[in-house]
Amino acid sequence: MDLGIDQQALVPVVQQIVSAVAEWIRKEGVSPGTRLPSIRQLALDNLLSQASVIEAFERLAAQGLLAPRHGSGFVVASPTTVHENHWYEGAEQGWGAFTDGPLGQLKLGCGWLPDTWRESDDINYAIRELSRTDTGGLFNYSTPLGLPTLREQLLKRLTQIHVPASLERILTTHGASHAQDLLIRTLLKPGDEVVVESPGYGNLYRQLAFQGVTLLQVPRTRGGPDIPALEALLHTHRPKCLFINSLYHNPTGTSLSRPVAERLLELARERDFLIIEEDVYGDLQHASCTRLSALAHDDRVIYVSSFSKTLSGALRVGYLCANAAIITQLAQLKTLTGIGTSRFAEAMVATLLSNGTYRKWVQRLRKRLNAQMAATLQVLEDEEWQVFAAPAGGMFLWARPGLADPLRLQACAQRLGVLLSPGALFSPTGERSEWLRINVAYAADQRALTLFRAMGAARSTSTILKTTHM
Template sequence: MKIVLDASKGVSLAEQLTCQLEEMIRSRQVQVGAKLPSIRQLAASHQISRFPIMEAYDRLVSKGLIQPKHGSGFYVTGRVDTHDHWFRGANPCVARAASGNILQQFTSAGDALPLSSGFIPEAWRDVEGIAQAMRQISRKDTASLVDYAAPQGDATLREQISRRLLLLEIETRPQHILVTHSASHALDLVARTMLRPGDTVFVEDPGYFNLFGLLRLQGIRLIGVPRSRTGPDLSVIEDLLTVHRPKLFFVNTVFQNPTATNIAPQVAFRLLQLAQLHDFSIVEDDIYADLQAVPSQRLAALDQLNRVIYVGGFSKTLSSSLRLGYIAAHPELIGNLMSVKTLTSMGGTKLAESIVATLLERGIYRKHMEKLRYRVDDALAYAVEQLQRSGWEVFEQPCGGMFVWSRVPNVDDSAVLVAEAQKFGITIAPGANYRPNNETSPWLRFNAAYMRDNRTLTFLASTSRL
């Protein structure tokens, strides 16, 4: 029974334990009649107090999932319906546990350095360009200040996105594109539309932890595929396909989060062959596309939106407040996705869509990206140099993007490094957060934008003693 507890999360230990055990019981990972570890055993193995364990067991008893037997322990009951509300809808318990990694980015001390953050600093954003576009729109298009956007998204914005995708050799028209509130919203819409509780999907290991939470929330079964330096491990995929029938495979093609690696052309070709042979679709999450100066091969370009659903967005490069993403897919699927979007969130935010459309149309975004890529590339080179000088191993020399995936040799659990970083006023997420089932990992994700801070250099120097 694999239980992972992390006191640094924004979720109590009792809550974490309750959620993990409930998921194991309802999904039959723990069978009816099985005896749970004793309170004393769990406390000793995780080196925590017995009180959160007692609270978690009490909660599970009240849910009817386990029952105490006097003098013997706690046992899984036979009253578990695997098709009950936990699989039909969102379980608040699972939602709280899954969102803990994200909430950490907003609840850490205000002066703490967010060394593994997924955001770029405000100083790197084109604040003046955004403000200028907003002033123009507020004068000439007052409807943008009060109206919903069209359900599929602003027509001018979709036209601009279509033109940008042509630069990646993805042939689309505006009717192939659905504007969403963010890239995460796009992934959520795909899951809601194409998956049902109990379905199996492949995800990358390590990968995007918010995606893992979204899928678990909908009762989807996650199978992790190791991410190598050239993309998903094809030999592992082929072995897994002899046992599992995934409906979707979620993949980062370029500057993968968190390893910053790109898929090699031969891997992309074979992955599409396997999708055709085993009848699954691929969701290509390309949120970091605009950070790449010279486009490399995209799955959607090879496939032309037959089995590939392409997801992109602007929050990582332009503004997290504007929160705009998009999906490019076959028109029939776009229609289905738009229906789900309309039911769950009505239209989009017309002001945000008008601002981004204006920035794209006037070339302001293009000029911003030229400056941002230069700044990010410079930060990456510095980050790798400092990490290697401090004795860290870098998973792969990044050729762009924001992240460096790195580890300290002979340190098997990066949670040790998380605790060390806290001494210097640094918040950093353990590598386990980026794994589908929170397995222990020695790796850490660094955001290159924050590597020049003196606290980072002091922290790196301290790790030589570990």
């Protein structure tokens, strides 16, 4: 099998192997159960190291495209038999990505709040208030830019966080993912290059790949994107955009530092690229923070946010702020592809913003998350887990067990009924990783605590097995 590997290409050899084998399976319509050439033979035919082929096959197995067969190498996997104990936003599991999972499994790495944390009385009040006061236009189409009363409230909020804005610079969307989809389709074309953080939000990677955009990855550090790595990348590439999650980054929980932010803006001006700043967790801030959109940026930063994570994912209300010319283009695409956003959902959010309900709810939420963050960090420290950084707030931790055995971790999680969100799901290339995204709002659950303790660095194998069978 000729994989067509280019040893001089910037794309890592392992990823080239993964892409080539996946393309062969797709184009040739290879039947499940078909055996692949041996690792030794494939490496020999393509002048590769066996280690590179092994790592590529393991990634393909993790993606469900290949399956190992004892004594006979790897075969093409059957889609109906693939099952992973993994979960993340947008995953296509057999039981449904947005349900409670089989037997009520705990989504330890999910991206939203537990149902038990919701305060439904506030939303019920908003529904009753709307039904009483807006009987005429409540169920009509919204305007292209979004409901005017909501945009007025958003303008006040942006002003409070020092993001320059005006009504004509604000567009409402069906959440942040919709906002990014509109931006990708408006600003980019197949073959364009963009910079993304690694680790980062997996659904963004898939949105970009779906449009044929080339991803250039830069490591995420505790203070933001790795500036030396980005500068080196910019010497040989001319990306159109950089996508960044500034505050309480998904999945590491880190926030952007001021020096890194200022250098990013300098590079954007020097190299002529736009920055798409996602801020869906920004309302959880309780200390001073740095947003690119709040600094002088000459319209090079587009701000994206939503209420899905803090208020309700069911409402699907998001928004973005950009210069008026870009907003005009986005509004045309939004109208063409979806007619408009939900007037009812936007009216609800506008009501909760205007009467102060949302502000009070977020204050209570911040306090609860901060307490749970501290408690989870303490448990992980006690059990000798490694934490990438101790976040100043938000809901995510990026951590890995001191006993770094992925198979044992997976087996332990399955016994306990815990769904994991492992590092490979947050890599642009699907690279395997021992790191996990942990949502601290779920970390007080007894199943999570048992997992943390069972995978502590000081635990022996016998202790782990005994604990997980209790």
